[in-house]
Amino acid sequence: MSFYNGIKCIVYHYDPRFLVLQGTLQALTMVIINVEYFMLKTILNKFTEEQGELIAHIHMHPLFFETGLKCHGCDICSDQMKGPHYVAYRCRTCDFDLCPRCYKQKDKTSAKGFGARSLRGNGEQITTWTYFRRIVDLAMDFWPTLVAALVCLVIMQSLQILAPKLQGSIFDGIIAYLQNPGVGKDRFQDAMATYVTIMVLQGAFSGLKSLAQELVQRRMACAVRLKLFASVIRMDIAFFDTMHTGQLTSRMTNDASQMTQPLNTLLNDLLANVLLLVGGMFMAFRTSWKLSILALTIVPPITYSYRSLSMPSGRAASRAPSTALTAKRTPRRRMPSATSARSVASPPRHAFESNKYSDSINTALGHGVKNAYVGASVTAFSTYLNLGTAVLILWYGGQLVCDSEGKIMSIGSLITFQLYWNMMNNAFISLGNVFNDLIRSSSAAERVLSLIDARPDVNPDEGEVLVRETVKGHLKLRGIQFRYRSRPDSIVLKGIDMEMPPGTTTALVGKSGGGKSTLVHLLMRFYEPTAGEIILDGKDTKLLSSKSVRQCCGFVAQDTQLFSCSIEENLSYGLGRDHSKEEVIEACKAANAHEFILEMEEGYETRVGEKGIMLSGGQKQRLAVARCFLRKPRMLFLDEATSALDAENEAIVQGALESLLLELNSTVVLIAHRLSTVINATQICVIHKGLIVERGTHDELVAKGGVYAQLVSRQLSRDASAVIGAKKAKDTKNNQTLATPMTCTTVSDSRSEEQSQVIYCDPAG
Numbered sequence: 058m059s060f061y062n063g064i065k066c067i068v069y070h071y072d073p074r075f076l077v078l079q080g081t082l083q084a085l086t087m088v089i090i091n092v093e094y095f096m097l098k099t100i101l102n103k104f105t106e107e108q109g110e111l112i113a114h115i116h117m118h119p120l121f122f123e124t125g126l127k128c129h130g131c132d133i134c135s136d137q138m139k140g141p142h143y144v145a146y147r148c149r150t151c152d153f154d155l156c157p158r159c160y161k162q163k164d165k166t167s168a169k170g171f172g173a174r175s176l177r178g179n180g181e182q183i184t185t186w187t188y189f190r191r192i193v194d195l196a197m198d199f200w201p202t203l204v205a206a207l208v209c210l211v212i213m214q215s216l217q218i219l220a221p222k223l224q225g226s227i228f229d230g231i232i233a234y235l236q237n238p239g240v241g242k243d244r245f246q247d248a249m250a251t252y253v254t255i256m257v258l259q260g261a262f263s264g265l266k267s268l269a270q271e272l273v274q275r276r277m278a279c280a281v282r283l284k285l286f287a288s289v290i291r292m293d294i295a296f297f298d299t300m301h302t303g304q305l306t307s308r309m310t311n312d313a314s315q316m317t318q319p320l321n322t323l324l325n326d327l328l329a330n331v332l333l334l335v336g337g338m339f340m341a342f343r344t345s346w347k348l349s350i351l352a353l354t355i356v357p358p359i360t361y362s363y364r365s366l367s368m369p370s371g372r373a374a375s376r377a378p379s380t381a382l383t384a385k386r387t388p389r390r391r392m393p394s395a396t397s398a399r400s401v402a403s404p405p406r407h408a409f410e411s412n413k414y415s416d417s418i419n420t421a422l423g424h425g426v427k428n429a430y431v432g433a434s435v436t437a438f439s440t441y442l443n444l445g446t447a448v449l450i451l452w453y454g455g456q457l458v459c460d461s462e463g464k465i466m467s468i469g470s471l472i473t474f475q476l477y478w479n480m481m482n483n484a485f486i487s488l489g490n491v492f493n494d495l496i497r498s499s500s501a502a503e504r505v506l507s508l509i510d511a512r513p514d515v516n517p518d519e520g521e522v523l524v525r526e527t528v529k530g531h532l533k534l535r536g537i538q539f540r541y542r543s544r545p546d547s548i549v550l551k552g553i554d555m556e557m558p559p560g561t562t563t564a565l566v567g568k569s570g571g572g573k574s575t576l577v578h579l580l581m582r583f584y585e586p587t588a589g590e591i592i593l594d595g596k597d598t599k600l601l602s603s604k605s606v607r608q609c610c611g612f613v614a615q616d617t618q619l620f621s622c623s624i625e626e627n628l629s630y631g632l633g634r635d636h637s638k639e640e641v642i643e644a645c646k647a648a649n650a651h652e653f654i655l656e657m658e659e660g661y662e663t664r665v666g667e668k669g670i671m672l673s674g675g676q677k678q679r680l681a682v683a684r685c686f687l688r689k690p691r692m693l694f695l696d697e698a699t700s701a702l703d704a705e706n707e708a709i710v711q712g713a714l715e716s717l718l719l720e721l722n723s724t725v726v727l728i729a730h731r732l733s734t735v736i737n738a739t740q741i742c743v744i745h746k747g748l749i750v751e752r753g754t755h756d757e758l759v760a761k762g763g764v765y766a767q768l769v770s771r772q773l774s775r776d777a778s779a780v781i782g783a784k785k786a787k788d789t790k791n792n793q794t795l796a797t798p799m800t801c802t803t804v805s806d807s808r809s810e811e812q813s814q815v816i817y818c819d820p821a822g
């Protein structure tokens with residue numbers, strides 16, 4: 058049909074009286090053919106395209122089951138695809154993969170908390186266009202610069218549209234000069250002068266537009282990063298359980314800059330090319346309407362052939378970036394850090410790690426080579442198609458020039474037309490990629506904006522604010538149940554009831570994995586209980602601001618985390634008030650840390666390295682205890698606080714902690730496997746598989762002869778001297794210690810038959 062129209066355009070004898078009508082009808086036929094082609098193609102695509110599965114809470118585009126995705130990593134759990142066929146669910150729009158294991162979990166009731174964690178947003182429905190609109194909204198914050206960029210763009214493109222016309226005039230001037238030097242010279246020089254002026258202006262506006270656009274993009278990226286960081290920093294611990302540091306870094310860096318791309322695409326690709334296409338077509342029709350119709354009749358066949366050929370290459374290319382990305386990610390995962398380098402070196406795994414990396418690199422290279430071959434074929438084909446069109450235009454245009462002896466069409470006009478055709482052709486090809494580019498960058502925007510919109514389960518600023526000085530620290534737990542979002546199948550706490558009056562010490566003991574640390578995390582409000590209530594001074598902690606609750610707490614964890622800064626900065630981190638150097642020194646003396654700090658060359662200014670790598674485990678724990686001395690908390694949680702200390706230091710720090718507790722009258726919850734540290738506690742709770750299976754004082758529990766007694770006798774035989782020594786210390790201290798009367802009010806304990814199954818609890822796990 059299209060070719061027929063082209064031939065008709067060439068051979069039809071146009072009556073000069075009805076030239077406008079006949080020309081318009083001819084042009085209309087061409088438009089209808091093009092519209093018909095695109096509509097038919099859209100309908101066919103709609104009915105024949107493969108339907109993917111849309112799992113909205115995981116990814117915004119449909120996912121397709123694909124095989125052979127070697128070296129691709131799951132975007133939820135970050136694991137690499139395994140198995141003989143490397144199967145995964147893949148998004149064909151953007152670079153997103155979902156491993157079969159994560160796919161299986163998609164329907165769990167906890168799905169909204171799945172993988173990339175609930176990311177509870179503001180309730181707005183998330184679509185590509187939502188994100189696109191929000192990016193435009195973001196850009197509008199810098200609207201004066203944006204408007205300047207737009208104005209420069211319009212001027213720049215208008216000048217570019219004028220250029221072929223002037224180039225044609227220059228050639229016509231040269232030809233006229235050859236025929237009549239007097240007239241031709243002026244024409245040539247005028248055209249030349251205008252052309253040079255236009256080029257100079259175009260260069261200037263192009264620079265201005267580029268500057269304005271770059272400024273908007275950089276400011277946008279900064280604004281996005283600031284918002285992103287503010288959002289991430291206030292997320293709760295549950296969020297970080299499932300979010301990898303690599304993912305967060307990638308969002309802060311790559312995604313944040315990539316999400317500003319739609320602006321680039323909008324200005325440089327969409328708007329710029331639409332202007333060129335419309336302006337070029339107008340000028341081409343002005344130059345020669347017949348040649349324009351002829352040239353446009355071959356657009357549909359060219360587009361169809363190009364699309365059908367580039368489809369397989371597009372599919373192959375869509376797999377390659379992920380592989381390349383994996384190859385980029387792999388060194389990040391495999392590159393040894395200060396701590397992991399030791400794991401790699403012992404036992405020696407250098408060859409294994411190198412092989413893993415070379416595997417990723419080779420797979421990426423394989424995809425790259427395949428793409429290069431397919432891409433080259435498509436390029437060659439499209440070049441031939443373009444050259445064919447150019448030949449047709451030159452052939453028919455040349456005929457017009459020769460037949461009319463330059464009256465219907467001059468040589469300059471033919472050159473002008475050829476240049477307009479090239480302009481339109483390039484604009485048309487660029488526009489074809491605009492939509493894909495927008496979708497691709499909107500995927501990056503989706504990742505970033507979903508994180509910006511994310512709301513923590515426990516909003517630190519929500520709820521009643523506690524005044525530290527008025528907090529007594531009376532804690533009550535009622536029917537506490539809990540399971541981690543990242544492991545929804547296993548219930549960690551199955552119904553815990555207990556009471557911890559102010560100034561008492563509650564020790565949690567029991568087998569490893571029983572849920573002791575989890576219970577402390579709930580008390581610190583790192584997580585919200587799945588069921589039950591935590592009452593602080595008669596108020597449900599759900600109604601209190603978690604930030605203010607935490608400000609009243611001191612916490613010494615099993616693995617002390619220090620920041621890569623000086624010892625003093627680490628100690629005063631998050632103190633929230635001014636402090637003197639003397640205060641810090643006093644705290645360190647009390648925690649038995651002062652001496653080892655002074656032994657270091659720079660004393661309190663010593664930098665401790667990433668995660669405190671330059672300090673021993675015991676030194677880190679003493680610093681953590683010193684932090685508590687400095688903070689003087691109302692509630693103190695000690696999770697194996699002295700496990701990394703030797704017996705001598707442990708006794709000293711333990712003594713220091715006791716005097717601190719005496720001074721502050723804080724409520725203490727301590728977890729310990731070494732029973733010598735718990736015998737002085739007001740109450741001891743034995744936790745097994747998420748339940749309290751025994752509770753009482755040391756003497757009561759030993760007399761009972763149950764699980765705790767077994768723990769003691771086992772440990773006594775292993776470390777008899779430590780326990781006896783501590784007991785003696787208790788006796789000599791008389792009433793000076795924190796042994797307040799046993800205040801444990803045994804509240805109904807949701808025990809199960811598991812209790813009766815507890816035969817032996819190994820304190821060391």
Ligand SMILES: Nc1ncnc2c1ncn2[C@@H]1O[C@H](COP(=O)(O)OP(=O)(O)OP(=O)(O)O)[C@@H](O)[C@H]1O
Binds near residue numbers: 298541568569572
């Ligand atoms: N962040 C987490 N995400 C998922 N599961 C977790 C997480 N932290 C702990 N668990 C699981 O919860 C259970 C209880 O762990 P918890 O650390 O509370 O035990 P514990 O009694 O303190 O053990 P230990 O004495 O060894 O420290 C374990 O099965 C553990 O695997």
